[in-house]
Structure formats: structure tokens, C-alpha cells
Amino acid sequence: MKKRKIGIAFNYRSCxxxxxxxxxxxxxxxxxxxxxxxxxxxxxxPADIDYTVEVFPNGTEMDxxxxxxxxxxxxxxxxxxxxxxxxxRKFCVFRRTREDAAPIVEPAERFANIRKAEWLLWLSGxxxxxLLTAIxxxxxxxxxxxxxxxxxxMLLVLLFMSLSSLERITEGILLLHWSVTRGRMLKEGTVPxxxxxxxxxxxxxxxxxxxxxxxxxxxxxxxxxxxxxVIPILTLIPLLIVTALISFLRPSRNDNWIYQMxxxxxxxxxxTVILTAVVLGAASxxxxxxxxxxxxxxxxxxxxxxxxxxISGNADRTxxxxxxxxxxxxxxxxxxxxxxxTYSEDxxxxxxxxxxxxxxxxxxxxxxxxxxxxxKDLPEDRTREWDAVSAVRxxxxxxxxxxxIRYTDRIWIISSDxxxxxxxxxxxxxxxxxxxY
Numbered sequence: 001m002k003k004r005k006i007g008i009a010f011n012y013r014s015c016x017x018x019x020x021x022x023x024x025x026x027x028x029x030x031x032x033x034x035x036x037x038x039x040x041x042x043x044x045x046p047a048d049i050d051y052t053v054e055v056f057p058n059g060t061e062m063d064x065x066x067x068x069x070x071x072x073x074x075x076x077x078x079x080x081x082x083x084x085x086x087x088x089r090k091f092c093v094f095r096r097t098r099e100d101a102a103p104i105v106e107p108a109e110r111f112a113n114i115r116k117a118e119w120l121l122w123l124s125g126x127x128x129x130x131l132l133t134a135i136x137x138x139x140x141x142x143x144x145x146x147x148x149x150x151x152x153x154m155l156l157v158l159l160f161m162s163l164s165s166l167e168r169i170t171e172g173i174l175l176l177h178w179s180v181t182r183g184r185m186l187k188e189g190t191v192p193x194x195x196x197x198x199x200x201x202x203x204x205x206x207x208x209x210x211x212x213x214x215x216x217x218x219x220x221x222x223x224x225x226x227x228x229x230v231i232p233i234l235t236l237i238p239l240l241i242v243t244a245l246i247s248f249l250r251p252s253r254n255d256n257w258i259y260q261m262x263x264x265x266x267x268x269x270x271x272t273v274i275l276t277a278v279v280l281g282a283a284s285x286x287x288x289x290x291x292x293x294x295x296x297x298x299x300x301x302x303x304x305x306x307x308x309x310x311i312s313g314n315a316d317r318t319x320x321x322x323x324x325x326x327x328x329x330x331x332x333x334x335x336x337x338x339x340x341x342t343y344s345e346d347x348x349x350x351x352x353x354x355x356x357x358x359x360x361x362x363x364x365x366x367x368x369x370x371x372x373x374x375x376k377d378l379p380e381d382r383t384r385e386w387d388a389v390s391a392v393r394x395x396x397x398x399x400x401x402x403x404x405i406r407y408t409d410r411i412w413i414i415s416s417d418x419x420x421x422x423x424x425x426x427x428x429x430x431x432x433x434x435x436x437y
Contacts, residue, residue, distance in 0.1 A: 002043040004030070012090065012117045013178060015053040016194040022051040022093065035064070035088035037247045050096035052082060054104055055113045059090035061121065062257060064250040077104050090117050107191045114194060115179050122175055126168040133161040146356075146370065149363055150318045150325040234274055238267050297435045299330045300351050300416075303427040308334040308347070317437055323358025324437040349417050355435060356411040368406055371413055379404075385425050393419075 010018040022032050026049040030041040054077075058069045066074065066087045073092070074084035081101025082094035094104065105113070136158055140148050148154040182192045242263040251259055293299055293313035300306050314329040328351075335347040356367050372392070373379050379394035382403060391405040401419045405412040412432060414420070420428070 003033070004041050004043075005036075005038045006041065007038040010053075010091075012055050012114050012121070013194055014196050015055060015091070015114065017196055018053040018091075018093075019051040020195075022053075023049065026051075032085060032093060034086040035091075035247075036250060037244060052094045052096070052104065054092045054094065054110070055090050055117045056087065056092045057090070057113045057116065059087065059092070060253060061089050061124065062253045062260075063087065063089055064246060064256055065252070067253055080104060108186055111182055111186055111192060115182075118175055119179075122168070122172055126172060129161065129164045129168050133165045136161055146325060146367055147318070150320045150323055150356075152320045155320055155322070235267070235271060238263075238270060242267075293330060296328050296330065297355075298328070298351070298353060298428060298431050300332055300349060302431055303420075303424040304418075306332055306334070306349070308332050308349075311348075319437060322360060323356065323363060325357075326355045326435075326437050328353050328355075350415075351417075352415040354411075354413040355432065355437070356413075357409060357437060359409060361408075364406065364409075364411055367411055368404075371404055371411070382425075385422055386429060 008021070010021075025032065025041060026047050029044055029046040031044050031047070031049065032051070033040045033042050056070060056073055058073070059067070063070070066084065070084075070087050070092065077084060077092075077094055078097070081096060081098035082104055083097045085093045085095055087093065103110075140154075140158060144154075148158070185192050242260070246256060246259060293310050296313060296315060299310065299313075309332065310330060311333045312329075312331045314327075316327045318325050330351045332349040333347050334349055356364065358364055368390075373394045379392040382391040382393045382405075383389070385391065386403075386405045389406045389408060391403065393401065393403050395401055400415050400417065403412070403414040403420060405414070414428070
């Protein structure tokens with residue numbers, strides 16, 4: 001017998017539209033058989049079959065087939081003239097078997113079942129989204145501001161989570177309006193019709209599509225591609241595979257929990273391996289050898305006489321649509337020579353500096369507040385020496401001299417083992433003035 005699968009989805013608020021759709025299909029000769037990777041229909045003779053779709057209050061979102069409680073419910077309904085065809089989640093699809101079949105539940109009880117199922121489903125999706133969004137936003141505006149604000153991937157995640165929260169809030173408002181209006185109809189003696197098809201497949205695909213479009217845009221804007229952008233895609237693929245397998249196998253409620261837990265653990269380790277490979281691949285290509293120091297905008301020898309040789313140089317650059325952050329660290333061994341491989345901390349000379357660049361003053365204001373010393377004693381004002389909007393110098397507990405310099409579109413943070421003299425400041429200013437990333 002010829003069969004076909006249809007992936008049209010309905011929500012609980014559209015159970016009457018669901019039943020009407022099944023009725024229309026039966027008039028065309030396609031009769032609903034079961035849920036398996038969507039709705040399965042068998043071809044037969046056209047027939048005028050009446051269906052009803054009920055929301056079973058004792059069902060759960062983990063149900064992929066009739067459970068024991070559903071079977072008991074089906075026996076009660078069959079005595080009333082309705083035969084259960086199949087069930088999935090809280091949906092129960094019945095076919096009328098008697099002309100005098102009475103409604104399975106009263107209108108008020110039916111509304112209560114649908115309303116409760118809708119709110120529980122909304123909460124199960126909204127609470128994790130709200131929590132994750134709050135955690136990410138708290139991280140951005142507290143500990144990780146200077147790292148995340150210049151990271152396109154994290155900005156994409158934050159945008160995705162914020163839009164998801166907005167969508168959940170909007171859906172909650174619409175659900176509240178639906179609950180109030182349908183409840184008012186019942187009080188006025190009107191039986192509500194639960195119609196309209198759900199758009200959830202479109203909404204489910206919308207945000208991943210927006211994420212990928214934004215990733216492509218950011219990559220084009222930056223003229224570079226980050227392998228981290230592929231991680232959401234690699235996450236989506238196993239999730240789709242697991243969802244399809246569960247829909248096909250239709251395990252029991254308890255087995256479904258076990259399958260999903262096992263799949264979650266496997267996906268976690270799968271993503272850990274992928275992320276580790278991406279990070280290690282990026283690290284292997286990062287500038288860590290002293291050979292790369294020649295590309296640094298500033299080393300100690302640029303502004304003062306240096307003996308010995310550079311023994312290490314590290315650079316870390318990140319860039320987003322909001323600006324860039326570049327961190328450099330250069331170490332000399334003042335007693336080393338080209339033929340010597342020995343290194344002593346007592347003879348090392350260290351220079352560490354960071355260059356923040358952004359066209360957005362609020363970002364620089366926040367970075368400046370974060371980097372300003374918190375001690376009670378005011379640091380030394382160095383604005384005139386640096387010809388800057390604002391500049392200060394402080395000495396930390398390890399006798400490291402730190403200069404904080406603010407310009408209209410950038411911030412420099414320079415830490416060195418020795419104090420910078422005025423003539424050295426002018427040289428450094430000339431070296432860094434036109435640096436752009």
C-alpha cells in the first residue's frame with residue numbers, strides 16, 4: 001500500500017485545525033496511520049472520516065507512542081465512540097466510530113488541558129533561554145568584557161541568545177492573550193475553535209539561518225574566516241540525527257529519556273573533541289616564536305639601548321565589528337647571546353602592552369574604567385607627556401611600571417620593568433600612533 005510522510009506541524013492551540021487537516025486528507029484518499037518521522041498517511045479510497053485531536057493531560061513531551069496511561073484513556077474514549085489511531089507527545093488522534101459519538105471532554109476541561117500544555121511547553125523552552133541569556137550578558141558586562149566585545153563569535157552567540165529571549169517573550173505575550181480571550185469566550189457561553197497551523201518549524205529554522213547569515217557577514221566584513229563559526233553547524237547535525245532516530249524508533253517514555261541522556265553525553269564529548277582540535281589548530285598558527293617579534297609594532301630596542309637578545313615574543317590579536325584588541329609580550333635576556341641558549345629570570349627584561357581600538361566611545365569608556373587602578377592613592381597624571389585625552393602611570397607591587405593612555409579611538413596599556421622617560425614616550429608614541437588592526 002502506498003504511503004507518504006508529511007512534516008506539517010501543529011501546536012496544541014491548533015488541535016481543531018489538526019483534526020480538520022486529517023479530515024481533508026481522508027477526503028482525498030489519504031488516511032492517517034501513525035506518527036513516525038512526521039505524519040504517515042496510507043492511500044486508500046476517499047472517505048468522509050471525522051477526526052478529533054485531544055490534548056491528553058497525563059502525556060508528556062517525551063512520549064513518542066501511546067503509553068499505558070494513554071491506552072487506558074483510549075479505552076474510555078472508544079466506549080464513547082472514538083477510536084485512538086496514534087499519539088505523540090500530548091497529542092491523541094481519534095477517529096469517530098459511531099454517529100452518536102459524544103465529545104470526549106467538556107469545553108471547559110478541553111480548554112484547561114490545552115492551556116496547561118501550552119504554558120508548560122512555553123516554560124520548558126523559555127526558562128533555559130532566559131537563564132543562558134542572563135549568564136552570557138552578565139559575563140559580557142562583568143569579567144569578560146574586554147575579551148568578548150572584540151570576538152565576533154561571542155557577539156554572534158549573544159545576539160542569537162538575545163533574539164531567542166525576545167522571541168520567547170513575544171510568544172509568551174501572545175499565549176497570554178490567547179488564554180485570556182479563550183477563557184472569556186467560555187464564560188460568555190461560546191465554545192472556542194482551536195485553529196491555525198503552527199509556524200514552529202519555520203521558527204525553529206529561523207534562528208540558525210540568521211546565525212549563519214550573520215557569521216557569513218562578519219567573515220566578509222573582517223575579510224577572514226574563523227573555524228569557530230562551524231561549531232554551531234557541527235552541533236546542529238548530531239542533534240538532527242538524534243531527533244530523527246528517536247522519531248523513527250519511537251521508544252517508550254523511559255527509554256526516550258535514556259536515549260536523550262546518552263546522546264547528550266556523546267554530543268558533549270564530540271563537541272569537546274571538535275573544539276579542542278579547532279583551538280589547538282589556531283594555537284599552532286599563533287605568533288609565539290621570537291621570529292615573529294620583527295612584526296611587532298614595538299619592542300624594547302625601539303626606544304632604548306638593549307643588550308642581549310629576544311628570547312620570547314607572544315602576540316594575541318582579536319577583532320570584531322566593534323573594534324580590536326591586540327596583546328603583545330616581549331622578553332629580552334640581557335646577558336644572552338646568539339650562541340647561548342641559557343636563560344635566567346634575573347637577567348630578563350619584559351615589555352607587555354595592549355592596544356584597544358574602537359570607534360565606539362562607550363566601549364573605550366568601559367575599558368578605561370576597568371583598567372584604571374583601584375587603589376586609593378591617585379596615580380601620576382601623564383596626559384601632557386603622551387599628548388593624550390587622558391594618561392596615568394602607576395607602579396604595582398612587583399615594581400612594574402604601567403602606563404594607561406587614552407585617545408579618542410584607542411587605549412594603550414604599557415607595562416615595563418623600567419620607567420619610561422619623556423624622550424622614550426615620544427618614540428613609543430610615534431611607533432604606535434599609526435598602528436591599526
